[in-house]
Amino acid sequence: MLYQLIINILIQFSLVSLIGSSFFYIFNSGKYYAIHHAAIITVAGYFISVSYENGTPLYLSIIISVIISTLLGILIEFILLKNIREKQQKTFFLIIASLGIYIMFQNSIIIFWGEELKLISTNNISSINRFYDAFITNIQMIIIITNIIIIISTILFFKLSRLGKKIRAVSENTELSSVFGINVNYIILWSFGIGSFIASISGILITFDVGMNPSSSFNLLFYGVIALIIGGIGNIKGLIFGALLLATAQHLTAYYIDSKWMDAITYIILILFLIWKPLGFSGQRLKKIEI
Amino acid sequence: MDYILHLLILIFIYVMLAQSLSLTAGFAGMISLAHAGFYGIGAYATAILSVNYHLSFLLTLPIGMLICGIMALIVSTIALRTVEDYFIICTLGIQVIIFSIMNNWMNLTNGPLGIPGIPSINIIGLEFNNKPSFLILSIILGTAIFLFLRLIIKSSFGRTLKALSEDEIYTQSIGKNVYLSKVTAFTISAVIAAIPGVLYAHYISYIDPTSFTINESIFILSIVIIGGMRNLWGMVFASSFLVLLPEALRFIGLPNTIAANLRQIIYGTILIIVIFNTGNNLNIFRGYTRQRSYKE
Numbered sequence: 398m399l400y401q402l403i404i405n406i407l408i409q410f411s412l413v414s415l416i417g418s419s420f421f422y423i424f425n426s427g428k429y430y431a432i433h434h435a436a437i438i439t440v441a442g443y444f445i446s447v448s449y450e451n452g453t454p455l456y457l458s459i460i461i462s463v464i465i466s467t468l469l470g471i472l473i474e475f476i477l478l479k480n481i482r483e484k485q486q487k488t489f490f491l492i493i494a495s496l497g498i499y500i501m502f503q504n505s506i507i508i509f510w511g512e513e514l515k516l517i518s519t520n521n522i523s524s525i526n527r528f529y530d531a532f533i534t535n536i537q538m539i540i541i542i543t544n545i546i547i548i549i550s551t552i553l554f555f556k557l558s559r560l561g562k563k564i565r566a567v568s569e570n571t572e573l574s575s576v577f578g579i580n581v582n583y584i585i586l587w588s589f590g591i592g593s594f595i596a597s598i599s600g601i602l603i604t605f606d607v608g609m610n611p612s613s614s615f616n617l618l619f620y621g622v623i624a625l626i627i628g629g630i631g632n633i634k635g636l637i638f639g640a641l642l643l644a645t646a647q648h649l650t651a652y653y654i655d656s657k658w659m660d661a662i663t664y665i666i667l668i669l670f671l672i673w674k675p676l677g678f679s680g681q682r683l684k685k686i687e688i
Numbered sequence: 689m690d691y692i693l694h695l696l697i698l699i700f701i702y703v704m705l706a707q708s709l710s711l712t713a714g715f716a717g718m719i720s721l722a723h724a725g726f727y728g729i730g731a732y733a734t735a736i737l738s739v740n741y742h743l744s745f746l747l748t749l750p751i752g753m754l755i756c757g758i759m760a761l762i763v764s765t766i767a768l769r770t771v772e773d774y775f776i777i778c779t780l781g782i783q784v785i786i787f788s789i790m791n792n793w794m795n796l797t798n799g800p801l802g803i804p805g806i807p808s809i810n811i812i813g814l815e816f817n818n819k820p821s822f823l824i825l826s827i828i829l830g831t832a833i834f835l836f837l838r839l840i841i842k843s844s845f846g847r848t849l850k851a852l853s854e855d856e857i858y859t860q861s862i863g864k865n866v867y868l869s870k871v872t873a874f875t876i877s878a879v880i881a882a883i884p885g886v887l888y889a890h891y892i893s894y895i896d897p898t899s900f901t902i903n904e905s906i907f908i909l910s911i912v913i914i915g916g917m918r919n920l921w922g923m924v925f926a927s928s929f930l931v932l933l934p935e936a937l938r939f940i941g942l943p944n945t946i947a948a949n950l951r952q953i954i955y956g957t958i959l960i961i962v963i964f965n966t967g968n969n970l971n972i973f974r975g976y977t978r979q980r981s982y983k984e
Contacts, residue, residue, distance in 0.1 A: 430773055481963055488773055489719050490963050493913060496906060497959030504949040504956070615902075619780070626777070661788040664781035671770045671778050 400531035406641075406648045408537050411544035412603065414640035416621030417628075418551050419595035421636060424625065425568040426581075426588040429488040433473060433495040435618040436502035437593050441466040441600030442609030443506055446515035455519070463597045470593025471586060473498060479582055503611050516608030523605075536605040543602060547595060551633055564588050616660065623667045642666070693819040695931060697891060700826040701884040702927040704833050706911040707920050708880035711837060713909065714917035715846060716873045717853025721905045722763070722779040725786035726878040728900030729756045730885025732790060735803040735895050745809040745890065753882040760878030764871045783902050790897040802896025809890045816890075826887055833880055834920060840876070841920075849873055850918075910955050914962055930955055 416438070423431050445462040449455060481494050522536045555561040566574040567584045575581045603609055603617065624643050628635025643663060650662045709723045733752035737743045743751070767778040790797050797803070808817040809825065816822050840846050852859040852866050860866045889895050907930070915926035933954060937947040 430777065477960065477964075481960075484964070489776060492773065492776060493719070493909075494960050494963045497910075497956040497963070500906070500956030500959070501953050504952040508946055508949050508953075622777070626774075655792070657792045658788065661785045661792075664784045668766065668778055668781050668785075671774055672766055 398530070400529045402648060402652055404528065404531050404533050404537075406644045407541060408533075408606075409644035409647060410640050411541045412599065412606075412617065413620045413624050413643055414636055415540070415544050415547060415595065415599040415602070416617055417624045417636045417640055418547055418621075418633065419592045419599060420618065420621050420625060421551070421633060422564070422588040422592035422595070424630060426564050426585045427474075427478075427491075428568070428571075429491040429495070430622065431478075431495045432492065432615075432618070433498035433502065434470075434592070434596055435614040436499045436506075437466050437470050437596045438600035438603070438614040438618065439503065439506055439609060439611055440469060441597035442604035442614070443510050443515055443611075445601050446517050446604055446609070447510055449517055459601060462601060463594065466597035466600065467590055467593045470596070471590045474586055474589040479585075499615070503615075506611050512611060514608040514610045515604055517605050534606070536602065540602050540606060543598065547598075548633065548637065555633065560584075560587060620663060623663060626667060627670050690819055693823055695935065697819065697823050697826055699924075699928050699931045700823070700830045701888055701891075702908070702911060702931055703924050704826075704830050704884040704887075705881055705908045706915060706923040706927055707833060707837055708877045708884075709908055709912050710915070710918065710920065710923060711840065711849075711877040711880075712874050713912050714919075715841060715853065716849040716870060718768075718870060718874065719776050719909065720779045720874070720877075721776060721902065721909065722782040722786070723877075723881055723908050724900045724902070724904035725783045726756050726760060726881040727885040727888075727904070727908075728786060728790055728895075728897070729759055730882030731889040731895050731900070732797055732803070732885075733882070734886040735806050735889045736796065738807055738890075739803055739805060745811055745886075749883065749886050752886045753879045756882035756885075757875055757879040760875045761871065764874035764878075768867065768870050768874065780902065783905050787897060787901060790900060797897070800897060802894055804894045806889050806893045806895070808893065822891055829883055829887065833883065837880075837920060845869065845872070907955075910959055914955070914958055 420431075420434055423434060441462050444465055445458045448458040448461060453461070477498065478491065478494065481491060522539070523534055525532050525534050526538070555565055563574070563579050563584050564587070566577070566579060567581055571581055574584075600609065600614070603613075620643060621640075624639035625636055626639070627642060628637070628639030643666065646662055646666055647659045650656075650658050705723065705727055709720065712718045712720050730752045733755045734745075734748040737748045737751060738745075763782050767775060767782060770778050791800055793799070808815060809822070810816070814821075816825050848859065848864045848869050852864065852869060856866055888899070911923060911927045911930055914930070915923035930951070934947045934951040937950055938944065942950065
């Protein structure tokens with residue numbers, strides 16, 4: 398049973414940190430909680446299952462779905478959020494706008510594709526491997542591996558690539574970086590693109606693993622966001638710790654108490670952190686003003 | 689006719705909710721996503737008290753408000769240590785926690801099965817068991833809440849709230865206790881939110897946790913935003929609009945399932961348009977109502 402618990406924690410950790418790292422890109426440059434990100438995860442999952450059900454080969458549907466949801470993320474930023482950001486200074490207007498976008502997309506998805514759970518299971522990816530006395534499916538192994546790849550490439554991206562450095566600069570100080578000739582909107586667009594790309598991958602993986610319905614992505618996104626906050630925003634290593642803490646707490650709760658308290662425990666951890674350690678494990682300051 | 693009365697009662701319940709939220713979200717500038725939670729606490733308190741202990745409405749209403757107030761006081765002393773965006777996330781967390789307590793604490797709240805058989809309101813012999821009488825009751829309570837909120841807003845406390853939403857540091861520097869004002873505003877708003885909760889429970893006579901989800905919170909918040917954040921009359925228009933919208937959609941012949949989703953799409957779109965088109969005071973009824981712009 399111990400092995401199963403560890404594997405479950407590992408899978409949950411991978412999902413949370415995948416979504417968290419996709420949000421990490423967006424939050425780093427955009428500086429607000431883009432709730433509509435959940436809609437992109439859902440769109441990716443729904444699109445792949447619909448196109449797969451209609452007989453498109455699997456690899457082709459994956460590619461199409463990734464492209465479409467990445468484009469969607471970019472377009473939302475390009476058409477709507479950029480203009481709102483220029484008009485409204487306070488970030489909660491942006492949060493509400495992105496909430497509006499999320500509501501719009503979620504309900505459009507329900508109208509077009511229905512509300513039921515979309516799950517893709519083929520023999521290839523859903524076959525179960527035995528690992529001592531625990532079970533793990535192929536897709537769950539793929540999730541864990543993908544997460545490792547994404548985490549490593551994110552760390553390298555921010556350390557080495559020119560674009561990553563620019564995103565870091567924008568996240569440190571938006572005005573100063575625009576003084577130094579960085580096109581801030583362009584950088585934010587890029588980070589939305591990358592974030593949406595990772596989000597679409599995680600949406601697809603979730604659809605393969607446990608299935609996707611329009612309301613599940615909101616919860617998942619917030620697991621990622623909470624992991625990010627716990628880890629101290631702006632810090633990918635913190636995200637790993639946060640996701641690990643969250644996944645462990647959730648599955649220990651499910652194991653010892655009841656799985657229906659998982660959500661409550663997640664948010665209790667968040668609130669405890671926000672109160673007593675608002676910096677997270679490390680990271681940015683949380684203050685109204687800086688003198 | 690009965691149906692129209694039903695809609696009117698729903699509109700009044702949402703007006704009360706939105707106006708109470710407007711005290712925190714509009715006037716004090718603290719966007720809260722936990723409002724449906726407090727609404728639910730009021731409803732559950734009255735349901736449990738009147739079903740299990742057969743208390744009358746005159747007792748359940750104050751007790752419900754008291755329980756809601758105590759919860760809000762505890763919650764806000766904790767949550768208000770965070771600011772702005774973190775406060776929104778924090779209230780979202782509180783909403784989720786309240787919802788999971790309602791949904792999972794089987795012994796107290798009967799979980800997803802809900803609490804059936806809540807008796808109708810009985811005030812010293814006066815039975816409010818049909819829709820017209822209930823509408824009159826909700827109009828009375830709604831007006832009382834409206835006047836009470838007007839009183840708060842016009843008072844010096846209301847001006848402190850407006851000031852701190854504009855500039856917290858400056859308000860503190862002229863000797864106002866910002867933290868205490870915020871906690872008070874949050875608590876008052878939650879206490880008022882208990883009243884529509886109590887009404888709703890007695891009116892529908894059956895409650896379950898799905899009426900008090902995060903979506904409900906978002907819906908109440910959208911009424912506040914569409915109504916113009918600080919415009920109490922605007923909230924009357926906005927909630928009438930948003931409650932009647934699905935009926936209008938059904939009227940033009942859309943099936944029930946699509947109408948519900950289409951309503952949400954429409955209000956999502958309105959949210960975006962409102963944020964897109966208006967200045968910082970977010971009032972789409974500007975020029976139509978007598979609200980003075982506070983930014984100028």
